[in-house]
Amino acid sequence: MEAISSLMLQEGWRKGPWTALEDRLLTEYVQQHGEGSWNSVAKLTGLRRSGKSCRLRWVNYLRPDLKRGKITPDEETVILQLHAMLGNRWSAIARCLPGRTDNEIKNYWRTHFKKARPSRRARAQLLHQYQLQQQEQRRQYLQSLHLLQQQQQLQLLQQQNQQLLMSQQQSPPEPDHQAVMATVSNDSLQDCSPASTAEHCTLPDDDDALLWDSLWRLVDGDGSSGGEY
DNA sequence: AATAAAGCCAACCGCGGTTCG
DNA sequence: TCGAACCGCGGTTGGCTTTAT
Structure with a gap:
């Protein structure tokens, strides 16, 4: 009832x-x-x-104790300082500003200090730019990895050749030079080509928040983004 | 003068924590 | 101990006002 x-x-x-x-x-x-x-x-x-x-x-x-009117420069300074320390804890910030509400401070912050969300077109351009940069970074990384592997394999070959020569001096030669060479298979290097790996490394389309957070850091160039969207 | 865009703010929504029976 | 009710918070939305074109 x-x-x-x-x-x-x-x-x-x-x-x-x-x-x-x-x-x-x-x-x-x-x-x-x-x-x-x-x-x-x-x-x-x-x-x-x-x-x-x-x-x-x-x-x-x-509430009768509410302060009407615009946020003063002093209050703005307090908001900025507290936000830097507390983040989006609006109620905590509001408690330090008598007569101001969390909603008021939140609205003030969003209209005055929050980064404006770019247009759809601008976002698409930024995203494209970001993906290209990511791709290039991966390409450079894989290229250096490729070179390192080649150097290591070359060293291994040289060692094996030396051992072979030494053993030939001591005993009759065995026809397994080619077998040694075969151990150095190109297969191990094929997957490191930039073109093939770039496909595996594409970013998931649905992970938008993470992507934009990274993007803002990239665009800002300071890594101090609040990532609020 | 018309209208689109941006600014602004009150109010709503969803969620998580706390209290109480 | 558990579940419902209550409360507070941060994020989001909708609509009114102002500004730019």
């Missing part, structure tokens, strides 16, 4: 901008009962708003 009436209430919740009457009802409720028990606001005042909505309205708009 309780569940049913609760469900009916939920279906009747009002959403969207608050009216002056709703503000007044909520303010009166808080004056009488104090903050908290937000879910009982609807029951006691007849306000058709969820507890969550009531709390948000009170905290962000109706």
Whole structure:
């Protein structure tokens, strides 16, 4: 029974901008009962708003200790410093700025300091640029790996040839020079060609967040990206 | 003057932590 | 101990206002 009436209430919740009457009802409720028990606001005042909505309205708009007006340069400095230390912990930042809400600070940060998301076209260009750079880095890495392997195999061959010569001086020669050469198979090198490996190294399309995070670091060139998107 | 783009902010949503019966 | 209710937080959205073309 309780569940049913609760469900009916939920279906009747009002959403969207608050009216002056709703503000007044909520303010009166808080004056009488104090903050908290937000879910009982609807029951006691007849306000058709969820507890969550009531709390948000009170905290962000109706609270008497709220400071109205623009963020001052001093406050901006505090926001910047605290954000550098705390990251996106808006409520923690807001506690250090009396009269300002987490929502207000969050909005201020996003409009003033957050990197603007580039257009679709610009993003595509950046992505292409990023992929080309990744490909080139892999190519250079594999090339150096290839050279290293060749040097090692050359050394091995030289050692084996020396051993062979020494043993030939001591005993009759055996026809396994070719067998030694065969141990140096090109197969072991084939997979290292840049063209073939580039395919295996392509980035997963769905790992967008990670990709963009890397991309911003690349574009910024400082690695200090917040990676917020 | 019209309209598209950007700025701004209030409000909503989803999730995780805490409290309580 | 467990599950439901409550609360708070950060991220996102929608719509109004302002600015640029």
